[in-house]
Amino acid sequence: MDLSVQIGSLTLKNPLIAASGCFGYGVEYADLVDLSSLGGVAVKGLFLAEREGHPAPRIVETPAGMLNAIGLQGIGVRRFVDEKLPELRARGATVIVNVCGTTVEEYAEVSRILSDAEGVDAIELNISCPNIKEGGIQFGCSLAGTHNVVSAVRKVTRLPLIPKLTPNVTDVASFAQASEDAGADAVSLVNTFLAMVLDVETRRPKISNGMGGLSGPAIRPIAVRMVYECRQTVKIPIIGMGGIVDARDALEFMIAGATAVQVGTANFVDPLIWGKILDGIRAYMERHQIAKIADIVGTVNDHAHS
Amino acid sequence: MPVDVAAEVIANRPLSADYNVLALSAPAIAASSQPGQFVMVKVGASLDPLLRRPFSVFEVLRSSDGTPNAITLLSKRIGPSTSLMYDARPGDIAACLGPLGRPFSIVDAPTEAWMVAGGVGLAPFATLAEALRARNVKTTLFYGARRADELFYLDFFRGLGVELVLTTEDGGAGERGRIVTPLERQLAGRTAGAPIMLYACGPEGMLAATAKTAAKYSRPCQVSVERIMGCGMGGCYSCVVPMRGDDGKFHHVRSCMAGPVLAADQILWD
Numbered sequence: 001m002d003l004s005v006q007i008g009s010l011t012l013k014n015p016l017i018a019a020s021g022c023f024g025y026g027v028e029y030a031d032l033v034d035l036s037s038l039g040g041v042a043v044k045g046l047f048l049a050e051r052e053g054h055p056a057p058r059i060v061e062t063p064a065g066m067l068n069a070i071g072l073q074g075i076g077v078r079r080f081v082d083e084k085l086p087e088l089r090a091r092g093a094t095v096i097v098n099v100c101g102t103t104v105e106e107y108a109e110v111s112r113i114l115s116d117a118e119g120v121d122a123i124e125l126n127i128s129c130p131n132i133k134e135g136g137i138q139f140g141c142s143l144a145g146t147h148n149v150v151s152a153v154r155k156v157t158r159l160p161l162i163p164k165l166t167p168n169v170t171d172v173a174s175f176a177q178a179s180e181d182a183g184a185d186a187v188s189l190v191n192t193f194l195a196m197v198l199d200v201e202t203r204r205p206k207i208s209n210g211m212g213g214l215s216g217p218a219i220r221p222i223a224v225r226m227v228y229e230c231r232q233t234v235k236i237p238i239i240g241m242g243g244i245v246d247a248r249d250a251l252e253f254m255i256a257g258a259t260a261v262q263v264g265t266a267n268f269v270d271p272l273i274w275g276k277i278l279d280g281i282r283a284y285m286e287r288h289q290i291a292k293i294a295d296i297v298g299t300v301n302d303h304a305h306s
Numbered sequence: 307m308p309v310d311v312a313a314e315v316i317a318n319r320p321l322s323a324d325y326n327v328l329a330l331s332a333p334a335i336a337a338s339s340q341p342g343q344f345v346m347v348k349v350g351a352s353l354d355p356l357l358r359r360p361f362s363v364f365e366v367l368r369s370s371d372g373t374p375n376a377i378t379l380l381s382k383r384i385g386p387s388t389s390l391m392y393d394a395r396p397g398d399i400a401a402c403l404g405p406l407g408r409p410f411s412i413v414d415a416p417t418e419a420w421m422v423a424g425g426v427g428l429a430p431f432a433t434l435a436e437a438l439r440a441r442n443v444k445t446t447l448f449y450g451a452r453r454a455d456e457l458f459y460l461d462f463f464r465g466l467g468v469e470l471v472l473t474t475e476d477g478g479a480g481e482r483g484r485i486v487t488p489l490e491r492q493l494a495g496r497t498a499g500a501p502i503m504l505y506a507c508g509p510e511g512m513l514a515a516t517a518k519t520a521a522k523y524s525r526p527c528q529v530s531v532e533r534i535m536g537c538g539m540g541g542c543y544s545c546v547v548p549m550r551g552d553d554g555k556f557h558h559v560r561s562c563m564a565g566p567v568l569a570a571d572q573i574l575w576d
Contacts, residue, residue: 021542028540028563031307044543052558057534059544064353066536070543073558217353245353268357268537269348271403272310 001285002292003278005039005259007237008160008185010122012039012094012260015293016250016277019241019264020045020098020124020164021070025084027091032271036092037278039260043080043088045098045126048106050076060197060206065216065243066265067195069209072100072129077110081117089119096122098164100129104139104152115157123159125150125184128166128191129213140166140191143178150182162239165189165230167219172226173233180234188239188262189230190223216265217243224256231257231298245269247280257298308539309334313402315349315394316376321458325426326392328400329367329378335404336374339363341412341434342530342567345404346538347379349390358401359387360535360545360562362429362507377402380458382426406538407566410505410528412437417501419445421468422489422516424508425456430530432462434505439466446471446492450485450512454478486515493523503528506570517570527570531561538562548574 003014018026020042026035035041053073060067075083080097088095097114101107107125114120127140127149139145140163150163163179165172167190176187192213197206205211223242230238240258244250245266253261266273281293290296313330320326335345346358367376381391394400410430413419419438421431428449438445445466450473451457457472457479464470471488472480481488485508496502504527506516513529520527536542539562546558547565549572556574559565 022537024539024541024543032310032539052556053543053546055548055558056544056546058546059534059536059542061355061357064356066356068536068542068544073543073546216356265356268542270310270401271537271539271541 001282002294003281005294007122007162007239007260010094010160014039014278015254015260016274017042017096017239017260017262018267019262020126022264022267025080025088026093026095027084027087029271030087030091033274035088038093038274040094040096040121041088042096042098042124042262043084044074045072045100045129046074046077046080046110047072047100047102048077048110050074050079055208057207059212062197062214062216063218065214065218067197067207067212067214068192069207069212071209077113081113085117085119094121095119096124096162098124098126099153100126101149104149107149108152108156111153112156115159120159123153123157123161124188125153125161125163128164137166140175141169143174146175146178147182150179150184154183160185162186162188164191166191167222167226168194173229176230176234176238180236184236186237186239186259187230187234188241190219190226190242193219193222215243217245219243220249224252227253227258228256228300245273247277247284250277250281251284251296254293254297255299257300259294259297308404308406310401310403311335313400315396315398315400317396318394320392322455324383325456325458326381326383327364327378328381328391328394329376330400330402331376332402333373333375335363335402336366336377339366339377339405339433340409341437342410342430343405343407344538344566345377345379345402345406346535347391347400347402348387349394349398349400355386355390357536358403358538360532360538360566362530362566363405363433364429365432380426380429403538407562408564410434410530410567412441413443413503414441415443417443417503419443420448420489420502420504421445422448422485422504422506422508422512424450424485424512425452427508427512427530428458430507431505432459435463435466435468445469448485448489450474450508452476484512484515486512486519489516490519493519493525498524504570506530513570514575517573517575520570528567529570529573530566531568532566533561535562550574
């Protein structure tokens, strides 16, 4: 049974990746989870400098989901390389680093530092954080901006380059296309949906930032649709995410067109979810006599229901 | 090291219309939990509510031969998750991850321990009182609640030799008012030389007032903070507390990892 999948030049031992922003720097989970058992670990977004993020409250629960506005708190790329990357390497993790920037130059500089470090396996470009003005969303919501930042980073790194796309646009597939045109090796989608929760007693937003990004099972069908649309448009691999909580959900994304999947919010609910999803994928492959999981990618049966 | 268990509910005792004590079969967590640590809990497998909730370990229960085999949680019903906690029945399964976080630093005699609890903030002090008792530390519990019928486990603490100072907002038991009032009065009556460690858990306003009072009388104070927490593991960065770091600068610190027990004088309360 072959669970491996290919993202550009990078082979993942299985299609399951811990989503950025939901798994710290990975090392937080190392006592509980065998990091080498995951297809990859996408670590929390990094700028050049440290950032403290937004004040609490930063999350609020919603029906089958949650809203967050963390504000990209982080230790900065240099501390990550010095303090976290060695342990991730020692633990055998496949390391995907989520790169943030306030300018094209910052994205390129962070990516260059990571390319020079030992042990980074891929770069995920965060051009889609909805929660800070300078968090890349100005790049991710403009086709020209997406092209510019992906092109600039492409020039400084040979690592697999994966722009992470926002769903807060009318036609996400055109952003996948812009990414492909600019030299991306894959795209990941979706980041969170910009959303709002109010306290009707006080009439105040429930999180300090006012608005935040919606994740969790509530968004899954929309995310599946967007992955499906992108699969019709681009040739590069797609990493799909949005509300996956079990093997069925992961398989749904893959059938819709995702070569690999990321799990975020569900890791908060169950930090041991990884083995359970992988077991479920293996059981499905056995049941359907699938030898290679990559063979199910983009295999939606479009025939009309009879 | 934390473990995640599908813990069977072995008892669920209502203390009032809002409060309950939920007992979970969790030997590994019971055996390794230290006073002040917490667990991430969710009753049932529904996607709504989705997330687990953090709870201090309230009691560690033991089998007849003294082996720790279960923990209890003191819960107050305030929303859907805590309603599920309140309504859970023996045999139900609760996902339970722990023990998590940094525990209380426990003093030795002759230092006295003054525990300051507000409402459901009583939770971490049952195990702390037992640990202090084992070290023969003279211990006082300052315990404030809304009403007399929301002051729980008083005989438990008396049985450990803990001196009780009680307040209620309606004056139904103990002194009328807030718990920081008698705390400050007693601190003012002590000579500076006799060492006292303050431990506090409760509503944010009470914690801030306790921290301020502790600072005024130059007493060390450990507070167990409660924040909206997504994961309990350091993964989500939801539960941050603004603190003054060793470098003197402001940092957002994850209370699930650096806490929940934090040094009161390093928290930026305003």
